[in-house]
Amino acid sequence: MAPCCSTAAGPAFEGGHxxxxxxxxxxxxxxxxxxxxTLDVKIExxxxxxxxxxxxxxxxxxxxxxxxxxxxxSRGNFNEDIQSDRLRGGEDGREFVLAWARDTAIGQDIxxxxxxxxxxxxxxxxxxxxxxxxxxxxxxxxxxxxxLAGACGNYIDSLDAxxxxxxxGCASATVTGVGNAAGYGACLTLLNRNKRxxxxxVAKTTNYQELALQLQIGFRSFLYxxxxxxxP
Numbered sequence: 001m002a003p004c005c006s007t008a009a010g011p012a013f014e015g016g017h018x019x020x021x022x023x024x025x026x027x028x029x030x031x032x033x034x035x036x037x038t039l040d041v042k043i044e045x046x047x048x049x050x051x052x053x054x055x056x057x058x059x060x061x062x063x064x065x066x067x068x069x070x071x072x073x074s075r076g077n078f079n080e081d082i083q084s085d086r087l088r089g090g091e092d093g094r095e096f097v098l099a100w101a102r103d104t105a106i107g108q109d110i111x112x113x114x115x116x117x118x119x120x121x122x123x124x125x126x127x128x129x130x131x132x133x134x135x136x137x138x139x140x141x142x143x144x145x146x147x148l149a150g151a152c153g154n155y156i157d158s159l160d161a162x163x164x165x166x167x168x169g170c171a172s173a174t175v176t177g178v179g180n181a182a183g184y185g186a187c188l189t190l191l192n193r194n195k196r197x198x199x200x201x202v203a204k205t206t207n208y209q210e211l212a213l214q215l216q217i218g219f220r221s222f223l224y225x226x227x228x229x230x231x232p
Contacts, residue, residue, distance in 0.1 A: 022053035
């Protein structure tokens with residue numbers, strides 16, 4: 001039986017619990033690049049509209065860039081030694097300005113807050129710990145291939161995912177976005193009887209692991225992944 005599990009990571013990557021989080025719609029920030037010398041931010045939005053918020057792939061891209069530049073430290077806190085008007089105090093602690101109000105479609109600064117970073121840390125830790133659990137149960141060693149499904153997963157940059165250690169073995173595995181795998185699979189089962197039988201066989205040979213019942217393993221693997229690995 002092949003083990004599988006689900007982890008509580010969806011809200012952070014779907015815009016929930018993120019100050020300026022939103023679905024992947026027009027105007028959502030999806031890519032972030034920061035100049036290491038000036039800390040000027042270059043963003044890309046869906047449909048190239050003026051920014052109105054930030055979607056899951058954009059949040060991961062923003063955190064990854066800030067980690068690479070040492071603006072976010074390994075424990076997820078903002079570096080107090082960085083002097084920039086983009087890094088300031090806010091309602092939820094320190095925050096980094098991704099887009100100034102004058103450049104947005106909502107007339108407000110779009111920021112990444114300390115609380116947002118904490119949400120990403122918890123989501124990352126859930127995914128990381130769930131993966132470690134499956135590795136331990138199945139006896140799988142090095143992960144060779146990672147498939148990212150869904151709207152957010154398909155657009156996550158693999159380098160950004162590795163920058164925040166989103167998955168165990170991310171740096172050495174082949175990471176591929178596969179799009180709407182659930183929708184595609186549903187279509188296959190409706191149109192092809194053989195594929196339907198194959199899906200039924202996979203379901204019968206898959207053993208769902210309830211993470212709440214695996215507290216000992218879960219807590220052991222939880223402590224490290226809540227941190228970020230800093231660049232050398």
